[in-house]
Amino acid sequence: MAIAEPIPLVDLRAQYLALKDEIDAAVARVLDSGWYILGQEVRAFEAEFAAFCQPPDGAAPGCVAVNSGTDALHLALRACGVQPGDQVITVSHTAVATAAAIQLAGATPVFVDVDPETCTLDPKALADAVGPQTRAIVPVHLYGHPADLAPILAIAREAGIPVIEDCAQAHGAQYRGRPVGTWGDLGCFSFYPTKNLGALGDGGAVIGRDPELVERVRLLREYGWTPSSRYVSQVPGLNSRLDEIQAAILRVKLRHLRAWNEKRRELAAHYRTHLPAWVHRPVERPDSTHVYHLYVVRVPQRDRVQQHLRAKGIGTGIHYPVPVHQQPAYQAGAQVAHPLVHTERLAGEILSLPMHPMMTPTQVEQVATALADALPTIQS
Ligand SMILES: *Cc1c(COP(=O)(O)O)cnc(C)c1O
Numbered sequence: 001m002a003i004a005e006p007i008p009l010v011d012l013r014a015q016y017l018a019l020k021d022e023i024d025a026a027v028a029r030v031l032d033s034g035w036y037i038l039g040q041e042v043r044a045f046e047a048e049f050a051a052f053c054q055p056p057d058g059a060a061p062g063c064v065a066v067n068s069g070t071d072a073l074h075l076a077l078r079a080c081g082v083q084p085g086d087q088v089i090t091v092s093h094t095a096v097a098t099a100a101a102i103q104l105a106g107a108t109p110v111f112v113d114v115d116p117e118t119c120t121l122d123p124k125a126l127a128d129a130v131g132p133q134t135r136a137i138v139p140v141h142l143y144g145h146p147a148d149l150a151p152i153l154a155i156a157r158e159a160g161i162p163v164i165e166d167c168a169q170a171h172g173a174q175y176r177g178r179p180v181g182t183w184g185d186l187g188c189f190s191f192y193p194t195k196n197l198g199a200l201g202d203g204g205a206v207i208g209r210d211p212e213l214v215e216r217v218r219l220l221r222e223y224g225w226t227p228s229s230r231y232v233s234q235v236p237g238l239n240s241r242l243d244e245i246q247a248a249i250l251r252v253k254l255r256h257l258r259a260w261n262e263k264r265r266e267l268a269a270h271y272r273t274h275l276p277a278w279v280h281r282p283v284e285r286p287d288s289t290h291v292y293h294l295y296v297v298r299v300p301q302r303d304r305v306q307q308h309l310r311a312k313g314i315g316t317g318i319h320y321p322v323p324v325h326q327q328p329a330y331q332a333g334a335q336v337a338h339p340l341v342h343t344e345r346l347a348g349e350i351l352s353l354p355m356h357p358m359m360t361p362t363q364v365e366q367v368a369t370a371l372a373d374a375l376p377t378i379q380s
Pocket of ligand 1: 068069070071094095097098140142166168169189190191192202203204
């Protein structure tokens with residue numbers, strides 16, 4: 001039996017329509033202003049996003065809005081002094097953007113394995129991989145679950161190496177009661193439309209507690225110009241400016257982010273109670289708050305399960321089908337610290353189920369029922 005209405009993996013149009021009047025008014029305000037790049041909307045968004053990331057026990061971080069999450073990571077790495085020839089440790093089980101940013105900075109990605117339960121950087125694997133050429137560590141808060149930051153930061157401090165958090169999938173996630181992005185030296189966010197906070201185009205941001213480091217990112221964002229040295233570059237930079245229209249849209253959506261994250265957590269709890277027992281559910285470590293950018297289960301015979309759901313009108317995804325170290329572009333240019341056993345196994349088992357803040361509990365139940373119906377298929 002097919003379900004009445006298809007259930008998509010994400011529904012960006014529904015999210016827009018839910019806020020259509022506010023978003024249209026924000027866009028109109030910018031169009032009318034005559035100022036389209038790096039203006040008051042971007043400045044206001046930077047302050048508001050920094051406030052969103054403020055830890056309960058400290059000041060709001062500094063914030064620089066940039067053109068994408070990839071740029072956020074690239075500029076953060078450069079601001080931390082990463083140079084051509086350096087090595088940067090990260091995971092292979094991530095969006096390729098993490099590795100692309102490291103290469104943009106001229107460095108070589110060195111991949112370590114992940115913890116198979118949280119799918120984030122395994123601190124035990126990290127300890128063995130740090131070497132004399134390591135210049136930075138980039139843990140990824142994949143799917144919205146924080147990496148185990150305390151041991152990662154301890155290893156980094158011991159070695160005197162900066163930590164740059166890839167928070168592209170984890171806006172609002174918390175580790176030990178403090179938001180991700182405020183633990184490491186810099187935190188990097190993406191506002192790609194599907195992310196928990198998404199623009200209607202590209203966008204990104206870097207946050208950090210050290211004002212000097214944050215200012216270095218700001219300099220790199222626009223050709224190395226300072227406010228008093230426009231058109232005269234102090235350092236070699238690039239153009240990673242954010243549009244005023246995107247900033248104005250992000251300001252509207254930011255006001256809903258906490259409620260949307262809460263909705264994602266409720267849907268995840270609903271999945272947890274309704275999914276059949278043979279479906280391996282994502283974990284949430286007791287010291288962490290997961291924001292379920294993606295709801296990723298593990299199943300046997302994944303491709304057949306995915307095909308079964310597709311036939312019933314249920315959209316799924318695989319994040320990601322080929323680990324970065326096995327992709328053609330990175331087979332030669334990257335290094336692997338040790339056999340990536342968990343990374344390679346996960347790629348064949350993971351399946352992202354529909355998850356977005358406009359989804360209903362009934363739809364979650366329909367997905368769960370469709371999965372239960374898949375059992376004969378995978379046993380045959
Ligand atoms: C989306 C994403 C990025 C890159 O962000 P863009 O805005 O698409 O450049 C980086 N890292 C991870 C883990 C992501 O999911």
